[in-house]
Structure formats: structure tokens, C-alpha cells
Amino acid sequence: MRKLPAKLASQLYGAAELIAERGLDGTKIEDIAEATGIPKATIYYHLDGKNAVLEFLLGDLLDMIAGAVGVAVASEENARTRLEAAVQAQLGVMLEHPSLCRALVGDLGRATRLPELAAALRTAFYEPIEQLLAEGVSDGSLRQVADPGAVALSVFGAITLAGLSAAVEGPSADPSADAARLSAAVSELVLDGLATPGSRDQRRSEPL
Amino acid sequence: MRKLPAKLASQLYGAAELIAERGLDGTKIEDIAEATGIPKATIYYHLDGKNAVLEFLLGDLLDMIAGAVGVAVASEENARTRLEAAVQAQLGVMLEHPSLCRALVGDLGRATRLPELAAALRTAFYEPIEQLLAEGVSDGSLRQVADPGAVALSVFGAITLAGLSAAVEGPSADPSADAARLSAAVSELVLDGLATPGSRDQRRSEPL
DNA sequence: TCGTAGTTGTACTTCCAGTACAAACCATGA
DNA sequence: TCATGGTTTGTACTGGAAGTACAACTACGA
Numbered sequence: 001m002r003k004l005p006a007k008l009a010s011q012l013y014g015a016a017e018l019i020a021e022r023g024l025d026g027t028k029i030e031d032i033a034e035a036t037g038i039p040k041a042t043i044y045y046h047l048d049g050k051n052a053v054l055e056f057l058l059g060d061l062l063d064m065i066a067g068a069v070g071v072a073v074a075s076e077e078n079a080r081t082r083l084e085a086a087v088q089a090q091l092g093v094m095l096e097h098p099s100l101c102r103a104l105v106g107d108l109g110r111a112t113r114l115p116e117l118a119a120a121l122r123t124a125f126y127e128p129i130e131q132l133l134a135e136g137v138s139d140g141s142l143r144q145v146a147d148p149g150a151v152a153l154s155v156f157g158a159i160t161l162a163g164l165s166a167a168v169e170g171p172s173a174d175p176s177a178d179a180a181r182l183s184a185a186v187s188e189l190v191l192d193g194l195a196t197p198g199s200r201d202q203r204r205s206e207p208l
Numbered sequence: 209m210r211k212l213p214a215k216l217a218s219q220l221y222g223a224a225e226l227i228a229e230r231g232l233d234g235t236k237i238e239d240i241a242e243a244t245g246i247p248k249a250t251i252y253y254h255l256d257g258k259n260a261v262l263e264f265l266l267g268d269l270l271d272m273i274a275g276a277v278g279v280a281v282a283s284e285e286n287a288r289t290r291l292e293a294a295v296q297a298q299l300g301v302m303l304e305h306p307s308l309c310r311a312l313v314g315d316l317g318r319a320t321r322l323p324e325l326a327a328a329l330r331t332a333f334y335e336p337i338e339q340l341l342a343e344g345v346s347d348g349s350l351r352q353v354a355d356p357g358a359v360a361l362s363v364f365g366a367i368t369l370a371g372l373s374a375a376v377e378g379p380s381a382d383p384s385a386d387a388a389r390l391s392a393a394v395s396e397l398v399l400d401g402l403a404t405p406g407s408r409d410q411r412r413s414e415p416l
Numbered sequence: 417t418c419g420t421a422g423t424t425g426t427a428c429t430t431c432c433a434g435t436a437c438a439a440a441c442c443a444t445g446a
Numbered sequence: 447t448c449a450t451g452g453t454t455t456g457t458a459c460t461g462g463a464a465g466t467a468c469a470a471c472t473a474c475g476a
Contacts, residue, residue: 005453023317023318023321025233025318026321028431028432028433029432029433029434030432039454039455039456040434040455040456041454041455041456041457042453042454042455044433044434044435045453045454045455046453049433049434050433050434078407080402080403080404080407083402105316105317105320106316106317106318106320106321107317108313108314108316108317109231109232109313109314109315109316109317110231110233110314112313112314113231113234113314133402136402140404140406140407141403141404141406141407142402142403142404142407143400143401143402143403143404145393145396145397145402146392146393146396147389147390147392147393150370150374150389150390150393150394151393151394151396151397151402153369153370153373154366154367154369154370154393154394154397154398155366155397155402156369157362157365157366157367157368157369157370158362158363158365158366158369159362159365160365160369161361161362161364161365161366161368161369162358162361162362162365165361181355181358182355182358184354184355185353185354185355185358185359185362186358186359186362188353188354188359189353189359189362189363189398189401190362190397190401190402191401191402191403192351192401192403193351193397193398193399193400193401194288194291194341194344194350194351194353194359194363194398194399195288195349195350195351195399195400196288196348196349196350196351198348198349199286199288199348199349199350213422236462236463236464237463237464237465238463247423247424247425248424248425248465249423249424249425249426250422250423250424252464252465252466253422253423253424254422257464257465258464258465
């Protein structure tokens with residue numbers, strides 16, 4: 001797989017909608033050729049087959065997310081505030097690229113089986129959150145939890161599912177407003193939880 | 209698709225590991241035939257192709273989850289406690305059937321494109337949580353949130369991702385202990401959030 | 417004993433990913 | 447101007463796997 005001229009790369013995005021709709025299986029190479037305007041022979045000249053098309057598209061999405069989250073996480077605020085920013089950043093990118101997201105869910109299996117993508121997935125989503133959790137404990141803005149790995153994963157899940165489902169609902173008129181609304185809801189959950197103060201004492205209290 | 213004799217159904221589970229490992233694409237019908245001991249012709253006699261195999265397996269998993277969560281949700285406790293029980297129930301089932309879970313992630317795309325599965329997914333995961341959220345507001349054990357739909361989805365995401373990743377880690381020696389540990393972590397997140405009390409006032413306070 | 421439903425092997429068709437290859441097409445620089 | 451080498455593209459082909467057809471066989475109940 002060579003490094004794909006810019007023009008072709010941009011044309012390739014024309015296949016995202018198609019793949020999101022039908023899945024990669026349901027999409028023939030000829031369909032992709034037609035949708036993108038790149039002839040089949042040319043696709044095969046540059047890419048190692050159908051999977052590589054998906055790999056390219058998703059790699060790009062993941063890079064965008066990793067970039068946006070990276071920026072959000074790098075500020076001078078406390079970890080808690082940066083976590084909110086990260087949530088918003090991730091959801092912002094996701095809602096701006098709904099069909100890439102749909103393609104991602106749809107062919108997640110293939111994606112995680114493609115080793116490079118699995119790694120990109122880790123760096124885009126999971127690692128920044130895990131990092132933040134640790135820093136929040138240091139700066140006192142986030143609680144210490146018993147199993148940080150599991151919690152990071154859950155937070156990741158909470159954000160991602162929310163974004164994914166929004167993406168599946170279909171593209172919205174104002175993605176950034178939606179992202180703001182959604183990320184408020186998700187941050188609220190992740191930071192403050194759902195329990196009422198009153199119900200808290202019904203629990204066997206074990207300080208962590 | 210007729211209603212599959214019990215013997216064949218049980219044999220079909222022999223394909224779960226295979227599909228989890230390689231994905232449905234990477235698995236030939238002949239492979240499934242060999243792994244399950246059901247000849248290809250017989251598979252086609254009962255099922256409408258490869259997708260139907262997946263549909264059957266995942267439908268079963270989803271039924272199990274829906275069942276377990278349904279029981280958890282039906283108790284007399286307050287909503288908060290039932291939410292904890294639901295988390296534990298879902299994770300319990302997931303960790304007991306890791307390869308089905310792995311197959312589910314891997315071919316989620318196909319799954320959500322299969323309409324019946326999408327519906328099963330909704331009833332297994334999403335609806336009970338949404339329901340619980342509403343009841344928690346009534347009985348005072350859970351907070352009122354601005355966007356219950358989004359929050360339900362996020363909670364679902366938090367639980368599911370945790371379970372999925374545990375399933376991917378490979379089967380454990382003691383699934384129920386793992387489930388207990390994991391669900392404690394997830395419940396902690398979902399109920400109490402991550403913010404420290406101290407950091408809470410740094411926020412523009414708007415009573416919901 | 418017959419009929420009906422399931423079981424299975426074998427051979428076939430169809431479809432599509434991926435390959436081969438040759439002809440054009442373009443840039444570069446000599 | 448021409449030669450060279452990467453790129454582009456059409457066309458035809460190969461191979462493999464999904465799904466179908468069908469006939470022979472089994473088992474069971476009426």
C-alpha cells in the first residue's frame with residue numbers, strides 16, 4: 001500500500017456513505033469504483049483490496065479523533081475540565097463524520113482484526129482517557145477508582161455509544177450544536193453519576 | 209427459517225468460537241459444517257445461509273441478556289439498586305459467553321443490519337435502562353437528567369464496552385467473580401460519577 | 417405399507433474479489 | 447524532440463466460496 005495521492009484520497013470519501021449503508025460485504029468493488037469515480041484497476045493499483053479502502057477511511061477518522069482529543073487533553077485546566085473537553089472533542093468529530101462512524105460500527109470486527117486500526121483505535125479513544133483518569137487523581141479533580149482500566153473503558157463506551165447512535169440517527173442540520181448537547185449529557189453522567197445524594201446512604205459504604 | 213431442532217441448535221454453538229475468532233467472512237460454511245458436525249446441506253435446509261447462523265447465535269445471547277436483565281429489573285428495590293442489579297446481570301451473561309460476545313462485536317454491523325437483531329438489541333439493552341431511569345426519578349433514587357435517552361444510551365455503552373473488552377481478553381477462570389468486580393466498577397462510575405466533591409463547585413451550577 | 421419430513425452427499429451455478437496485461441497517458445529531464 | 451518510468455485504465459481471466467438442485471436415504475406415524 002503506497003501513500004495514496006491526495007486527489008484519490010478525497011475521492012475515496014465518496015465511498016463512505018455507501019459502505020456505511022450496506023457494510024463492506026454488501027459493497028462491491030465495482031460499486032466503490034462507480035461511487036468514487038476511481039476505476040477498479042486504479043483502486044487496485046494503489047490499495048491492497050477492499051479492506052484497505054476501509055482501513056484508509058477509518059484510519060483517517062481515528063486520526064481526526066485522536067488529534068481533537070489530544071488538543072483537548074493538552075490544556076492547562078484540571079483533569080476534570082479536560083475530561084469534559086475530551087468528551088466534547090470526540091463527540092464533535094464523530095457527529096461531523098456520521099457516515100464514517102457508521103462504517104466504523106458496521107465493520108468494527110474487520111477493523112479490530114486489522115492490526116493497525118486496532119492500534120489507532122486505542123490511541124484515539126482509550127489511552128487519552130486512561131491518562132486523564134490518572135492525572136485527575138493527582139490534581140484532585142477526579143476520584144480515585146478501584147479499577148481504572150475498567151472505568152476508562154466504560155467512559156470510552158459511554159462516549160462512543162452516544163456518538164455512534166447519534167451518527168446512526170442520520171446527519172443533523174447542526175452537528176456542533178448536537179455535539180454540545182450530547183456531550184453535556186455524557187459529561188453529566190460521567191462526572192456526577194446518576195444517584196441522588198439521598199439514595200447514596202442506602203449503600204454499604206466502603207471508602208475507596 | 210424454520211425453528212431449528214434443539215439438537216442442531218446446541219451443535220451450532222460449536223461455531224461460535226470460530227466466528228468469534230475469524231469473523232463471519234473469514235469463516236466458510238464448510239468450516240462451520242466441520243466445526244459443528246452439521247453437514248452443509250443440512251445447515252441450508254434449516255437456515256437461510258451464513259447470516260442466519262450468526263442471527264441465531266446472537267439472538268440467543270440477546271435473549272439471555274434480556275432475560276437476566278428483566279429479572280434484575282423486576283425486583284421490589286428502588287431503581288438505583290435495580291440499576292446495579294441490571295449492570296451485574298448483563299455483565300454476568302456477557303462474561304459467561306465470551307465467544308458469543310466477541311462474535312457480536314465482530315459482526316455488529318451485520319447484526320444491526322439484520323432487523324430482528326436490532327430489535328432484540330433494543331429490548332435486551334436499551335429499553336430496560338431507559339425504563340429504570342424514569343422510575344428512578346419517580347422513586348427519588350436517581351437524579352433527573354436533561355436528556356434521558358442519551359444518558360440511557362451512554363449507560364448502555366459503559367456496561368457493554370466493559371463487558372465486551374473483558375470478553376475479548378479471553379475467557380476467565382471464574383466468570384462470575386470477574387462479573388462482580390467489573391460490575392462494581394461500572395456501577396460506581398454510573399451511579400457516583402468521577403468528579404470529586406471538591407471539583408464540583410468549579411462548575412457553573414445550574415440545578416436541573 | 418405408504419407418505420411425509422428430515423438428512424446428507426455430490427455436482428452444479430453464480431457471483432465477485434483479485435490478477436494479468438497491454439495500451440494509453442503524462443511528466444521529467446536530456 | 448525523444449526516451450524513460452511511473453501512473454491510469456479497460457478488458458479479460460482465474461479462483462474460491464455461497465448458495466442451489468436433486469436424488470438417495472432414513473425414520474416415524476397413520
